[in-house]
Amino acid sequence: MKTFDIAIVGAGVIGASAAFELAGEKLRVAVFDRQEPGREASWAAAGMLSPAPDSPRDIPLAPLGRESLKLYPEFVAAIEEGSCRPTGYSREGTFEVFAGPEAEAERDRRVEECRRLGIAAESVPMETARSRERGIGPAARAAMCLPDEGMVEPRLLTDAVVAAARNRGAAFHANCEVTGLLMEGERCTGLVAGGERIAAGKVVLAAGCFSAGIGSESEIVRQYAPTRPVRGQMMALRPDRPLLEHVLRSTKGYLVPRRDGRIIAGSTSEEAGFEKRVTPGGLRRILDNALELLPELAGAEIVETWSGLRPGTPDDLPIIGPTDVDGLIVATGHYRNGILLAAVTARLVREWVTAGRTSFDAAPFSPLRFGARKLRAQHAR
């Protein structure tokens, strides 16, 4: 039987980043993906690096997001050096704009909330915002800037992370579906991938929104990783001349500039199961918002549309940490923030594996919070 120190299920940005960190510790790491690496949510993402909460449910996530944003420069530098590939990382800051009669009051509340969470945020007069981003549409009546926010190109990032992890010795097995975990009593001792039994000291479950359905032990897995897909549709536009330098957001959606002049417009948030179709209704919502934010986009070419499945969880928070099944670690459920959270998640997984504890309090994200321990104890009786 093939034997590794660590076997990782899923080669999205989370599994690949964990592999990169763990391979740096000279551990024998194998990553299994049922398709080519990085072709699910990590391929679909916009790439904003934003710890600012999207809703009150996101507030407990802010410290983890801030920590990951802090790690990002070092994280991408190591990956770019280790892979000799770009990630499209930049740290230009984000503008958020507000429309309607309550725009200024809403903006002031948002600035206050961000500051309370330790996130840098400044009110910006509309003239100043328009001097930095000339195309901002007339609907915007108030603006703020989040100067520390950054962006990456997620497809470049994931490719670079996979290459950097490979260069450190991690083995990636593409088109190799994980169909079960190997259990010996209360211990997870490996997995079944591509029909082959693989022994591993530890298994890291990082299969994004598919995590809950992994293999014949899915009842166990579902208790620790109750993920579900949340569809997000996206669109890439190419204007005739560069129109945007910063991320530009409103409560209805966002625009993210790419270095080659394209602008990524997003997104929807839909409970549509594992169905990844792009719909007229979804695209209309994205376009309405895009043209309100930046009216000059009306003449741009639509160069691509796509959708992806965010790994949602019951409380919208990621699931990161060891379980009470010895040998099983979970790193999934990153929902809208997996690109941002890749850096800190990889570090946490490395620390659990190598030291058994972490330098950052990740207790709020524990896989045990869904009551699995109780359920397992009941089973045992």
Ligand SMILES: Cc1cc2nc3c(=O)[nH]c(=O)nc-3n(C[C@H](O)[C@H](O)[C@H](O)COP(=O)(O)OP(=O)(O)OC[C@H]3O[C@@H](n4cnc5c(N)ncnc54)[C@H](O)[C@@H]3O)c2cc1C
């Ligand atoms: C439209 C959209 C926009 C987004 N924008 C942003 C953003 O701006 N910023 C941000 O931080 N985040 C964003 N996200 C969220 C981010 O993309 C995700 O949180 C992140 O990519 C999750 O990464 P992952 O590696 O956990 O999952 P995935 O990228 O989905 O990877 C999971 C992997 O597991 C594999 N897999 C599944 N089942 C099996 C199996 N049985 N055996 C083997 N392999 C398996 C899959 O093939 C896949 O490669 C966005 C997401 C979407 C959809």
